[in-house]
Amino acid sequence: MVYPVKTIESERTLEEAGEILTRYNLNILPVVDDGKVIGLISKQVVEKGEYHGLKNSLVKEYMTTEFSVVSPDTPFSRVQALVIGQNQSLLPVIEQNRLVGTISALEVMRILQTEMMKSEKEVSVYESQPLYARKKVIFKFMKERFPERIHHLLMEFGKVGDDLGYSVYAVGGFVRDLLLRGENFDVDIVVEGDGIRLAEEFEKRFSCRIRTHKKFGTAIILFPDGLKVDVATARWEVYDSPAALPTVESASIKMDLYRRDFTMNTLAIQLNPKAFGELIDFFGGVKDVKEKVVRVLHNLSFVEDPTRVFRAIRFEQRFGFQIGKHTQNLIKNAVKVGFLERLSGGRILSELILILHEETPLPVLKRMKDFNLFHFFHHKLKWDEQAEALFEQIHHVISWFDLLFLEERYERWLIYFYGLIDILKDGEIGELCQRLAMNEKLKKRVKEGKLQADQALLQIFSWISTDQQPKRSEIYKILDHLSTESKLFMMAKTTQISTRRYISLYFTQLKDVKPLLKGADLIQIGIQSGPSIKKALNGLLKARLDEQVITRQDEIEYIQKAQGMETWP
Ligand code: ATP
Numbered sequence: 001m002v003y004p005v006k007t008i009e010s011e012r013t014l015e016e017a018g019e020i021l022t023r024y025n026l027n028i029l030p031v032v033d034d035g036k037v038i039g040l041i042s043k044q045v046v047e048k049g050e051y052h053g054l055k056n057s058l059v060k061e062y063m064t065t066e067f068s069v070v071s072p073d074t075p076f077s078r079v080q081a082l083v084i085g086q087n088q089s090l091l092p093v094i095e096q097n098r099l100v101g102t103i104s105a106l107e108v109m110r111i112l113q114t115e116m117m118k119s120e121k122e123v124s125v126y127e128s129q130p131l132y133a134r135k136k137v138i139f140k141f142m143k144e145r146f147p148e149r150i151h152h153l154l155m156e157f158g159k160v161g162d163d164l165g166y167s168v169y170a171v172g173g174f175v176r177d178l179l180l181r182g183e184n185f186d187v188d189i190v191v192e193g194d195g196i197r198l199a200e201e202f203e204k205r206f207s208c209r210i211r212t213h214k215k216f217g218t219a220i221i222l223f224p225d226g227l228k229v230d231v232a233t234a235r236w237e238v239y240d241s242p243a244a245l246p247t248v249e250s251a252s253i254k255m256d257l258y259r260r261d262f263t264m265n266t267l268a269i270q271l272n273p274k275a276f277g278e279l280i281d282f283f284g285g286v287k288d289v290k291e292k293v294v295r296v297l298h299n300l301s302f303v304e305d306p307t308r309v310f311r312a313i314r315f316e317q318r319f320g321f322q323i324g325k326h327t328q329n330l331i332k333n334a335v336k337v338g339f340l341e342r343l344s345g346g347r348i349l350s351e352l353i354l355i356l357h358e359e360t361p362l363p364v365l366k367r368m369k370d371f372n373l374f375h376f377f378h379h380k381l382k383w384d385e386q387a388e389a390l391f392e393q394i395h396h397v398i399s400w401f402d403l404l405f406l407e408e409r410y411e412r413w414l415i416y417f418y419g420l421i422d423i424l425k426d427g428e429i430g431e432l433c434q435r436l437a438m439n440e441k442l443k444k445r446v447k448e449g450k451l452q453a454d455q456a457l458l459q460i461f462s463w464i465s466t467d468q469q470p471k472r473s474e475i476y477k478i479l480d481h482l483s484t485e486s487k488l489f490m491m492a493k494t495t496q497i498s499t500r501r502y503i504s505l506y507f508t509q510l511k512d513v514k515p516l517l518k519g520a521d522l523i524q525i526g527i528q529s530g531p532s533i534k535k536a537l538n539g540l541l542k543a544r545l546d547e548q549v550i551t552r553q554d555e556i557e558y559i560q561k562a563q564g565m566e567t568w569p
Contacts, residue, residue, distance in 0.1 A: 001072070001093045001101035007032040010039065010060035017059050018046045028090040030099060031063045037092045037099050039063030048300045061333050062299045066326040069094045070103065083108045086284070133254070134286065138178075138269070139277030145178055150185055153227070157189055158271030160201050166193030169253055169268040169280070176264050179289050180319060187229040190256050190268065195219055195233035232256070254282050261308045262315065263288045263295045292321040302334035306343050309334055310351040313371070317363040331371055340376045345437030348377065352436070356413035356420075362391045365420075378432040380424055390419045393492035401488055404507060410484040418450050418489040426451070445483070453486040453493070460499045470502070472510060473545040479506045515540035516552045517559070525559055536562070 007030045008017050017029060021043045031039035041063040049055065049062055068082045069092045082088050089105040143151060154170060161168030169190045177184035191198050199210045199219030212219040217233030234256040257266040267285040270278040279286070288295050294316045302308055309331050316323050323331065334340065340348075355364050368374060369383040394415055401410075421429050429450065433443040456478050463470050479487055479502075491503045517525075517540060519533045527536050539562060543549045549558050 001103045002107070003101040005030060005092075005099060005102050007037075007099065008041065008059055009033055010058065010063065012059050013056050014041075014046050014049045014059060014062065015055040017041050018043075018050060018055070021046060028104075030090070030092050030102065031059055032099060035098055037069065037094065039065045040067050040090060040092075042089075042299075045299045048298075049303070052300065052303050054303065057337075061337070064299060064326060065329065066324065067092075071095055072100065079103055080108055134281040136279045136281075136286070137277050138279045142178070142269070142277050145181065147185075149225075149227070150187070153187070153229070154269075154271050155273070155276065156202075156206070157198075157229075158273050158276050160198060160205065161191065161193070162272050162274075164193060164198060164201060166191050166198060167253065168192075168198070168271045170271060171253075171257065171268045172260070172265050175267040175269055175279070176285075176289060178269075179267070179286070185227065187227075189229060189231045189271075190234050190253055191231060192234045192253055195231045199231045253280070257282055258297060260297070261301065261305070261311055263293075263297060264315070264321075266297065288324075292319065293324045294321050294327060295324040296327050296330060299330060302330050303339055306334055306339045307347055307351050309340060309371070309373070310355060310368075313367045314351075314355055314358060314364050317360075317367055318358060335372055340373070343376075345435050349436040349438065352377070352417075353413045356416040360395060361416055362388065362395065365391065378424065378428060378435060380428050381420070381432070382423065387419065387423065390422060390492060391416065394419050394489070397488050397492040401507070406507065408484055410488065414445070414449070414485040415489050415492070417446065418453065418485065419492065421446075421450065422493065449483050449486045450489075452482050453490045456482060456486070457490050457494055457499065460494075460502060461496065464496055464498050471546050472505070473542040475502045475506055476510045476513075476545050479503065480511070510545060513541065513545050515544055515555060517555045522559065525556060526563065527559065 006020055006024050006026060008020055010031050010033050021027070021029060026043070028040055028042045030037045031041055039060070041059050045062050049057060054062075068086065068088055070079055070082070072093055072095055074093075079091060082091055083103075083105045091103045092099055093101040093103060142154075146154070157168050157170075169192075170187060171190045172188045174184055174186060174188050189195075189198075195217050196212045196214065196219050199212060199221050202208060202221055203210045207224055209222045210219050211222070219231045221229040221231060223229075234253050253268055257268060260266050263283045263285040265285070266281075266283045267289075268280045270276065270280060283297055284295075294312050296302070296308065296312075312323050312327065312331065315321060355361050355368075358364055365383055366388065374381045374383055398412060398415065421432060424432065426447070429447055430443075433446055438446065459478055460470075462468075482490075487503055487506070491500055494500060515537055517537075519529075519537065522533055522536050523529055527533055536559060540549070540555055540558065543558050544555075549555045
């Protein structure tokens, strides 16, 4: 171990930490208050923080608080396990609650040098990153879990990669969901080489189409059976700094994975034939998936991209994970410091839509309340028991509607969105649409759809409160011009059984009712072409809805009778 140790207090700034790190040529500093080590702060975090204009922020806001310590008596094997296995590049050595020294990863690595040389040739870029990936062959598991089609396709990617001299990997959510035994066949491929060239080669050899994005080195491969594969070039964005040109450099898969949001999304499976099925884990993703933890890769993750706050909560609730304690603190800090306010409306809207598209968005919204996130959307927006009950109803209504198999397309997120904004007044809904940078078309759908639903609910309520039994054609008239989303929202919002029954009647019996006679038939009967035809057809529809006509002959007689009258019934 090394002694004496340079340390910093938690109330000092990132700038001050940076000075100490530079002056003493260190990569990581223990943060010590009253003689006790309460965290670690790395050069990488300090530099990125300064890059993001946070040099006056306090060390305590960005230090790592989840770390292991050892004592002077800890066996070396344990030290080795902590440094290599748990990705901790500096171990404080503690005796009787006091810091008595540190052990750096470099020291451990020196000791292990000979063994390491035999191992792999991976190079650490940041001190806080592990040097080596953990690898495990999951070939058999893949064969068991993937449909033959997917398995075969992955092998083909590996073969084409070999032919071009590229290493090819399946990455991200696809791998995560494989480990979680979920079904996800959105294949994401990362290539150490030219991703576009790989896609072009695929197009030459197999029946598929490609779309390329030269600027980003990405391509989408579309197969005739609807399967879609995203191909990217392994890259890492180098931060602009006065000394460096902004660049996107080709680099190893490790750098590509390091840019990602959470450890569970940093897993890769190599696809080249010789290493097919090798699961590559640089950042402890497997452990976190096993332990069901959502964890960011570094302390400035939410500063770099605050949308990750929403992603963390969404994944946590979707998979029944827990956001790690330190990651939770980073979220709280990002909220407190107001980083989410920096997000553009469009990005917030995309995240919100993704949340409302989840199978069950309710727990995600509940959790958003824990982190005090609603006021970022609109200061009046809140989550309470009423909102929760409404979301539960929406969930029931959607499940019911899906079971009708009506083949009617609708946007699930919009129904939940109506639920979310139910607490807002008209003007406030407008403000929210503005904040979320909705385009005019969407704004109209939101404002009008919600208003029409509320008005229709009032109209139906007036029947119920005056004991009126509406005709089937009256129910049709009120509901038919509303969007499916508005109708389903009404069904969820109402507390009246009759209202629910009317809407259900509309979907199951009324919505497809059409007269048997067509315009041409009416002309034959003697109706003048022009507006009279439309009037006649409307009259017939109404009669059919109210079951006054059943057969074609009934319809003809109905028309003939009506012809003698001045107006259509
Ligand atoms: P889903 O199942 O919701 O589609 P996914 O993990 O496939 O989840 P995508 O949003 O499709 O997520 O993103 C694909 C991959 O890109 C993720 O696995 C993650 O590694 C990375 N990614 C997406 N958004 C971010 C982000 N904001 N910051 C960093 N990495 C991200």
